[in-house]
Amino acid sequence: MVAAKIAPSMLSSDFSKLASEAERMIRCGADWLHMDIMDVNCVLMPVGLFCFKVVLFFFSHRAYLDCHLMVTNPMDYVEPFGKAGASGFTFHVEASKDNWQELIQRIKLKGMRPGVALKPGTPIEDVYPLVDGENPVEMVLVMTVEPGFGGQKFMPEMMEKVRALREKYPSLDIEVDGGLGPSTIGIAASAGANCIVAGSSVFGASEPTQVISLMRKSVEEA
Ligand SMILES: O=C(CO)[C@@H](O)[C@H](O)COP(=O)(O)O
Numbered sequence: 001m002v003a004a005k006i007a008p009s010m011l012s013s014d015f016s017k018l019a020s021e022a023e024r025m026i027r028c029g030a031d032w033l034h035m036d037i038m039d040v041n042c043v044l045m046p047v048g049l050f051c052f053k054v055v056l057f058f059f060s061h062r063a064y065l066d067c068h069l070m071v072t073n074p075m076d077y078v079e080p081f082g083k084a085g086a087s088g089f090t091f092h093v094e095a096s097k098d099n100w101q102e103l104i105q106r107i108k109l110k111g112m113r114p115g116v117a118l119k120p121g122t123p124i125e126d127v128y129p130l131v132d133g134e135n136p137v138e139m140v141l142v143m144t145v146e147p148g149f150g151g152q153k154f155m156p157e158m159m160e161k162v163r164a165l166r167e168k169y170p171s172l173d174i175e176v177d178g179g180l181g182p183s184t185i186g187i188a189a190s191a192g193a194n195c196i197v198a199g200s201s202v203f204g205a206s207e208p209t210q211v212i213s214l215m216r217k218s219v220e221e222a
Contacts, residue, residue: 002171002194004219006212007032007066009177010058012150012199018054021203022061028208029216032066032088033058034177034197037081038148039071059085066197068117068177070147071095075103082110090115090141090175093126104135115139115175120146124161131169138173139195140165144188145178150199154179159191166192185215189222 008030013021022033035055058065067086069077074091081089089112096103100116107114116130116137130137142161145152155178165174176193181201188196196215205211 002173004216005031005066005173005175005195006215006219007034007175007195007197008202008208008212009034009036009150009197009199011036012203014203018057019061022058022063025202025208026061026063028202029212030063030202032064032195034066034068034199035086036147037067037069037071037077039073055081055084055086064088066090066175066195067112068141068197070117075099075106078103078106078110078112082107082112086112088113088115088139090117090139092117092119093130094119094122100130101133101135104130104133104137108135113138115141115173117141117143117147117177118161119143120155120158124164127165128168131172139175140172141175141177141195141197142193143178144176144180147178152179154184154188156184156187159187162188162191162193180215182211182214185218189215189218192222194219 008025064087066088068090089107093116104114114137144155144158174193175195176188177197180198202208202211
């Protein structure tokens, strides 16, 4: 059985108090802290020294840092993110068509857990070679919104991808990201997702503990 991992997305936190926001989420029962890293092509937050410092900063809080790299050249980030203390390094399949084997190997050598993400328009079959390969990824992140912003509407049609993955790989970590909260967790959990990224539904809640525990329960019961 796969374990439930609830990962509040720090993109929805109050950036003026990142440390206490991270601590608050851990106190509320979060398993991981989800960090979105985007390069200038993805607009929101240009990657640079700032991002590495943020990762380092969180690491000093000893949390599992689930880093989702929405960048065109993930290979360039392996060394600095490894050094900065990232725990999981999830790159996009769309950005790594040719060199994924070497990329996965380097991620592991730096002591991070490799994962692959796919955008809504990308077929699930594109990630199979990365899960089946000699040097497999340990997690697949199925984006349930177009990457870029928090607060978007969950795309239920992505659950077909989750179901196909779960059927093929019963013990794989399958993460979903985008629009997850109390009203959408049921469909995601029953499709087979066990790692749940949630931004606005957790940070916007008056009782994040309840939202986190409700999502965990849905995954455990599914
Ligand atoms: O990667 C992203 C957006 O690209 C996410 O991690 C969002 O931050 C999730 O936010 P909500 O949809 O849960 O508000």
